[in-house]
Amino acid sequence: MKKRVIIHFYYLFLSVVLAVPTFAQPSLGIYFSYDNTRYSGDIPSGFKYEFKGGYSIGVSSEFKIAEDVYLCLRPAYGSNGSNVSTRIDTLFVDEDLNPIDSLFIFDINTRAVNLPILFKVMVNKSFYAIAGAYTSYVLTADANVAGFSKEVLPQMSRFQVQSAFGFGFKLPIKRSLVNIELTYVQSLNTVTKTRAIEEREAPRLRNQGLTASLHFLIPTTKPRP
Numbered sequence: 001m002k003k004r005v006i007i008h009f010y011y012l013f014l015s016v017v018l019a020v021p022t023f024a025q026p027s028l029g030i031y032f033s034y035d036n037t038r039y040s041g042d043i044p045s046g047f048k049y050e051f052k053g054g055y056s057i058g059v060s061s062e063f064k065i066a067e068d069v070y071l072c073l074r075p076a077y078g079s080n081g082s083n084v085s086t087r088i089d090t091l092f093v094d095e096d097l098n099p100i101d102s103l104f105i106f107d108i109n110t111r112a113v114n115l116p117i118l119f120k121v122m123v124n125k126s127f128y129a130i131a132g133a134y135t136s137y138v139l140t141a142d143a144n145v146a147g148f149s150k151e152v153l154p155q156m157s158r159f160q161v162q163s164a165f166g167f168g169f170k171l172p173i174k175r176s177l178v179n180i181e182l183t184y185v186q187s188l189n190t191v192t193k194t195r196a197i198e199e200r201e202a203p204r205l206r207n208q209g210l211t212a213s214l215h216f217l218i219p220t221t222k223p224r225p
Helices: 002-019 194-198
Strands: 027-041 047-050 052-066 069-073 076-093 099-122 127-145 148-151 159-173 176-187 205-219
Touching (some): 027 176, 099 159, 127 176
Antiparallel strands (some): 047 076, 052 076, 069 099, 127 148, 127 159, 176 205
């Protein structure tokens, strides 16, 4: 099942690429991003959602579709999630067996294949704005508590959609391009299943965070004069 979904994601990516006219002057390359995300939404009393680091690595492609406007397709594999903290006064005791107020942190980690579809608009020769949507299919989801891991994938939505907007800086190096971007992402659907929410198996959650990415691109055709 997972392999079929991954194949369908990349088939969709290739279909869009082949549908773009040849005059679009595509650029292709790779990218790496550091994702700092956390959950928001319903939260049990005494708990707090905190940011958790993650990553994505994938193919970066750009197609010029108008003057100073580019379509960006970026299929990738990534891992992110959220830390969850609470103060518990019964886990530890001192020498006199008095409870010690302790900060207890566990994390929820998801791994997914992603297909961001974004539009880049050049503000000038170096700076640009970028906006669009991320579509993700979750492969695994685990809660890691005190060294133990528990699968929580049955409570998670497998398909997730996020809005994204941000800005970037373009640095030409000979025939290649280096793009540096900072993007804010926000879930458009809940990351937990509706059934799990209704049956009180999971709280209603959304994902949000910042993504810093580095892209290495090479034009596949010479610009037309």
